[in-house]
Amino acid sequence: MDIIVLQVNLKDNVATAFAEIAPSSTVKARDPQGRERPVEVKDAIPYGHKLALTGIPALSPVIKYGETIGRASQDISAGEHVHVHNTESCRGRGDWEGRA
Amino acid sequence: MNQVFRGYRRADGGAGARNTVAVIPSVFCANVVVEAVTRQVINTAGILHHQGCCQLKPDLDLVTACLIGIGRNPNVGAALIVSLGCEGVDAEEVAAGIRQSGKPAETVYIQKGGGTVRAIAQAVQTAQELSRQISAQPREDTDLSHCVMSIKCGASDATSGMASNCVIGYVADRLVDLGGTVIFGETTEFIGAEHILAGRAADPACAQAIYGIVADMEARANRVGVDMRRGQPTPGNIQGGLTTIEEKSLGAIVKSGSRPIQGVLRYEDSAAGKRGLWIKDTPGRELEILTGMAVAGSQCMLFSTGRGAPQGFPVMPVLKICGNPHTFAAMPADMDVNAGEIIEGKKSIEEVGEEVLRELIAVLSGKTTKCETIGYTNLVDFYTKGPVI
Numbered sequence: 001m002d003i004i005v006l007q008v009n010l011k012d013n014v015a016t017a018f019a020e021i022a023p024s025s026t027v028k029a030r031d032p033q034g035r036e037r038p039v040e041v042k043d044a045i046p047y048g049h050k051l052a053l054t055g056i057p058a059l060s061p062v063i064k065y066g067e068t069i070g071r072a073s074q075d076i077s078a079g080e081h082v083h084v085h086n087t088e089s090c091r092g093r094g095d096w097e098g099r100a
Numbered sequence: 101m102n103q104v105f106r107g108y109r110r111a112d113g114g115a116g117a118r119n120t121v122a123v124i125p126s127v128f129c130a131n132v133v134v135e136a137v138t139r140q141v142i143n144t145a146g147i148l149h150h151q152g153c154c155q156l157k158p159d160l161d162l163v164t165a166c167l168i169g170i171g172r173n174p175n176v177g178a179a180l181i182v183s184l185g186c187e188g189v190d191a192e193e194v195a196a197g198i199r200q201s202g203k204p205a206e207t208v209y210i211q212k213g214g215g216t217v218r219a220i221a222q223a224v225q226t227a228q229e230l231s232r233q234i235s236a237q238p239r240e241d242t243d244l245s246h247c248v249m250s251i252k253c254g255a256s257d258a259t260s261g262m263a264s265n266c267v268i269g270y271v272a273d274r275l276v277d278l279g280g281t282v283i284f285g286e287t288t289e290f291i292g293a294e295h296i297l298a299g300r301a302a303d304p305a306c307a308q309a310i311y312g313i314v315a316d317m318e319a320r321a322n323r324v325g326v327d328m329r330r331g332q333p334t335p336g337n338i339q340g341g342l343t344t345i346e347e348k349s350l351g352a353i354v355k356s357g358s359r360p361i362q363g364v365l366r367y368e369d370s371a372a373g374k375r376g377l378w379i380k381d382t383p384g385r386e387l388e389i390l391t392g393m394a395v396a397g398s399q400c401m402l403f404s405t406g407r408g409a410p411q412g413f414p415v416m417p418v419l420k421i422c423g424n425p426h427t428f429a430a431m432p433a434d435m436d437v438n439a440g441e442i443i444e445g446k447k448s449i450e451e452v453g454e455e456v457l458r459e460l461i462a463v464l465s466g467k468t469t470k471c472e473t474i475g476y477t478n479l480v481d482f483y484t485k486g487p488v489i
Contacts, residue, residue: 048258069292083343087344089346092322092345095327097325
């Protein structure tokens with residue numbers, strides 16, 4: 001059976017996996033209108049984690065629920081695992097306080 | 101659909117899902133007496149906490165208001181306040197505040213009463229009388245519009261925002277439409293989603309209040325000078341796939357449904373007389389939000405989880421809605437309703453939502469929740485903001 005990953009909103013550039021996905025596999029991304037398209041997955045994706053549906057250049061917004069959930073901290077290519085290693089929050093950044 | 105629950109009518113117009121003697125220490129120094137009372141006397145619940153002395157006036161006022169709020173919660177039939185006698189909170193003020201709602205409230209003092217052992221004896225006897233006094237009250241048919249439902253998500257993962265919070269949002273809309281009250285909090289988990297909530301505000305003052313509490317919460321955290329990540333989202337959230345506070349927030353607010361937000365309550369406020377959907381300014385941590393919701397007068401909480409949050413509160417039943425099917429299977433003694441079937445494509449949000457609404461009515465009518473049954477109900481603390489001195 002095909003593994004399905006879920007894109008919550010049409011604007012999203014990430015989808016969420018509700019299965020463990022092995023590296024270098026092909027899954028189907030289902031959009032909110034039920035349309036499916038194949039995505040080549042590069043990394044291992046743990047249950048509940050996200051993968052990029054498109055390339056996301058460094059400092060560009062990562063979008064889920066149709067809203068910005070943070071920004072890429074490095075270039076992310078389609079099919080990569082999207083998580084704390086390549087995405088950072090833009091809020092609650094006490095470590096940025098006092099910066100120009 | 102049955103829109104009536106079997107509740108205990110209260111003199112102030114509220115309706116209880118439980119009829120318990122709340123044994124309330126006015127200060128942490130009285131906890132040992134409270135514990136002895138709750139071991140001895142049936143149908144009592146101790147509100148064990150760590151506040152009440154060596155704090156500045158705003159915090160002492162907040163603790164006093166919260167202790168009164170818990171005593172006035174419709175699930176409480178009578179209250180016993182246990183005081184050491186030299187603390188910052190005035191035990192008589194707490195008892196008087198509870199009596200104003202028309203229910204009995206008594207006080208016992210450790211120092212004036214001849215020490216700990218004699219105070220235990222006196223407190224046991226007083227609690228015995230209160231417990232027997234309220235024990236004869238019957239449940240009566242009560243319109244569901246008397247329900248003050250609080251909602252929360254904890255130990256969240258990626259399923260929370262896509263299953264269990266959607267279910268709670270469905271139930272929240274249903275209850276608001278039936279004339280009831282719904283309260284949500286976790287101001288930290290509005291960060292990055294506050295524009296959506298403000299867009300649902302009933303009036304401009306409410307929208308401004310939403311932006312205000314979020315800005316205050318974020319500024320308090322940022323003053324520490326570190327990235328909020330690990331504090332929020334927690335390591336467990338991150339393991340579960342949540343990457344940033346914004347992502348966590350956008351999933352968290354789903355549980356508030358879609359109805360207009362009527363206003364923002366302060367942490368120590370009661371929700372008496374409020375109808376519709378309200379926000380209470382609380383942090384996300386279980387101790388403080390569960391307590392704040394009981395203070396508001398909530399008779400029951402719907403609590404969404406993905407990784408498996410087992411917590412409950414002494415006088416407010418907490419019903420766990422689990423979005424992750426693996427967690428539901430792994431923690432059957434903690435999770436009440438399986439919303440994981442939505443993730444698996446076996447059930448719709450509406451189907452599980454109607455199931456939760458039926459379970460909510462059953463719990464309001466006396467059915468115990470899983471955490472309540474095993475006594476995992478000790479999550480009490482107040483959201484004070486000043487120093488301990």
